[in-house]
Amino acid sequence: MKTIIVPIDFSDHSEYALKTASFIAKKQDAQILAVHMLDIQSDHFNESSSYIQEKTAFLLQLAKKRFHAFLKKDYLKDLKVTPLVKHFKVFSEINDLAKEENADLIIMGSHGASGLKELFIGSNTEKVIRFSEIPVMVIKKDLKDFDFENVVYATDFSLESIDAYVRIKSITEGFKGKIHVVYVNTPYENFKTTPEMEKMAADFFGIADGNIENLKSTTFVSDRSVEKGILSFSNSVGADLIAMSTHARKGLSHFFKGSLSEDVANHASLPILTVKI
Structure with missing residues (x-):
């Protein structure tokens, strides 16, 4: 195993996934691609293209700044961790990234879904599982033993x-x-x-x-x-x-x-x- 993708939304659950990825990466001498999906909505027809470009640039810089702070973890020391900010709108595109980077595994955090939300919307984790052509590991809580x-x-x-x-x-x-x-x-x-x-x-x-x-x-x-x-x-x-x-x-x-x-x-x-x- 050489490359592990970890989707990051700066939540506790994405940190649970990042911790797990760090353990596996250390054991198997792999690198981590930490990916934040910047959802830029393009359906605001009353907004000019120049405004959307400015908005995108601002959100991109904000995401990079948050990434820098989020990845300052002791458990990531001595690991190769590459932060990526992508303009993804759907989670199926993580599969495209996995193919581009020749990744071996996707690890992502999830709090699950239930009831009507599960039936009609589903969680982002479900979407990744549904579209991914490489193995996906789902982490639900902060693991004490890896x-x-x-x-x-x-x-x-x-x-x-x-x-x-x-x-x-x-x-x-x-x-x-x-x-x-x-x-x-x-x-x-x-x-x-x-x-x-x-x-x-x-x-x-x-x-x-x-x-x-x-x-x-x-x-x-x-x-x-x-x-x-x-x-x-x-x-x-x-x-x-x-x-x-x-x-x-x-x-x-x-x-x-x-x-x-x-x-x-x-x-x-x-x-x-x-x-x-």
Whole structure:
């Protein structure tokens, strides 16, 4: 891992993400790109172009000044941290930046969302998860321990998620933690018998790992929803991190089918690592 992107809005939650990024960067000799998205609204038709330019220049200088103060942290010493101010209006553009900079990971803070706000608006974190082509780690609180010793990897054992599983393994191996693989069996249309679950897992690991050794350490749990099963299992093993693959659904597909990774990222207090399928 060489480059980590951290979106900064100068809030406590973005500092939580920055702290986590500093820990990972030190462990893996990576640099940090701290990005502030300067939202310049261009829909004010009664404002002249010269006024908008002056306003943009003023806000840009203000952001740079705040950045300078925000990045004066002891935990950032001896790290390469590059502050960037971008004229982003939508969080999907972070993905473009990630490709330009050949970044390996995005780490961002989030307080989640709930109720009508979650349904109709969603959080900025959800938008990044939905559009990002590189792994995204979501930090919900100020972590006291950055050693991700117990990582829960939640999977449906679909063959299309194998590449995401391999990427997650690569990232978590850098933490030197133990991966707890979990499959959640629900009582409705996706119900599987024990032999069916074991066969799915064996086929998955046979292709992904070249062996089925991880089948021994895989846990099959039953719950009323996949999300509840993941959170309950994570609590039972004392997880430090939940890792998942995501289809990153957009538009009407996302509205009607939802996104499990976004739901877990919204509702879990643990850090979440998502990788797009």
